[in-house]
């Protein structure tokens with residue numbers, strides 16, 4: 419083990435990004451301090467407990483010697499301090515940097531000369547240079563690039579992914595100065611068994627993350643628009659995408675759905691849109707992609723209502739609709755920016771009675787079980803393709819007459835029930 423100042427590492431924010439990072443660093447021989455503001459989470463961590471679905475946490479939390487604390491001044495003994503706090507958007511989709519700013523200022527006030535502050539939280543280009551560094555230099559005697567170094571290494575955690583984790587995902591790195599870049603490069607080189615690309619500046623590193631996630635958002639918007647178009651043309655867009663994906667180069671399959679949720683994809687484009695706008699450029703394409711993806715929940719409810727009227731002559735204000743799934747993606751319990759919220763709001767606004775069920779959200783579900791949620795339903799909307807929800811048997815759907823499959827995963831199951839239930843997939 420290298421006994422030097424940069425062998426002591428602090429991680430600020432112990433969520434799905436920070437906790438696996440802290441535990442992996444400990445496994446790699448670093449002395450690790452974990453700073454967590456939530457008293458409840460801190461108490462669980464001290465008891466070796468966490469609800470974070472990540473193999474590194476599952477394998478290493480119990481018996482770990484990470485020093486868990488809520489006292490950010492404890493970073494004073496660490497040569498490397500890594501900030502992994504949330505960077506959400508507010509209700510008007512404006513970036514909210516408040517947690518990053520607070521953590522950076524508090525940490526820097528305790529950090530010693532020669533130490534390195536790394537931000538892993540997703541931030542837009544310009545945040546380090548124009549927000550974080552000025553805050554640090556006005557709140558402390560530090561001179562960034564001299565007494566303290568700043569780097570950005572955007573997190574790339576994919577929640578629930580059994581293959582990719584903080585230990586094996588390639589990373590990009592930008593820093594305020596050459597010394598800081600090398601300290602960071604050495605640290606991540608020891609931490610991860612993957613490639614570390616040194617960018618030309620902190621701004622380039624910040625841009626990588628918002629670009630990779632905006633790339634995904636626009637590709638999803640592309641297939642969502644195709645789905646709406648092909649619905650009119652009587653073409654199954656998923657089959658067409660699968661056909662296009664047989665091309666071994668220059669095509670990357672994405673699939674239409676009832677909406678784009680999560681803490682990354684629907685959020686990160688707004689960081690770039692807002693920063694570019696404040697510098698005189700309008701990202702029309704990124705904004706259009708966001709508008710298309712944000713329109714999918716209402717588009718799906720419209721499809722449901724049309725099918726209900728055709729089959730039962732009833733509008734939504736006359737029926738009970740069961741919404742299945744609150745999470746933004748399958749087999750995880752995370753409802754941040756989930757399209758389920760917009761689907762439920764739209765149904766209620768149109769007068770429908772709504773029941774909900776998500777096995778990962780027992781308390782938030784209106785029914786205690788899937789059967790209870792379905793018992794009184796005249797129609798169903800599947801928002802999340804949890805494996806438990808895909809086990810539904812169409813023959814046991816009681817009086818359900820319309821089933822809208824927001825993730826296009828159950829067409830096969832319903833093909834022999836058309837006499838009783840109108841099945842609608844988004845893909846055709």
Ligand code: SAJ
Nearest residue numbers: 573574575576577638672673675677678679680682683746
């Ligand atoms: N979605 C679609 N169609 C698609 C893919 C996704 O509608 O073809 C929807 C999902 O249903 C979900 C949302 O988009 O509601 C986001 O899905 P996601 O698979 O991108 O899941 P995330 O938010 O966990 O994205 C993470 C991101 N990782 C990081 O930001 C570090 C993202 O960059 C990854 O590309 C993604 O995982 C991944 O590849 O799984």
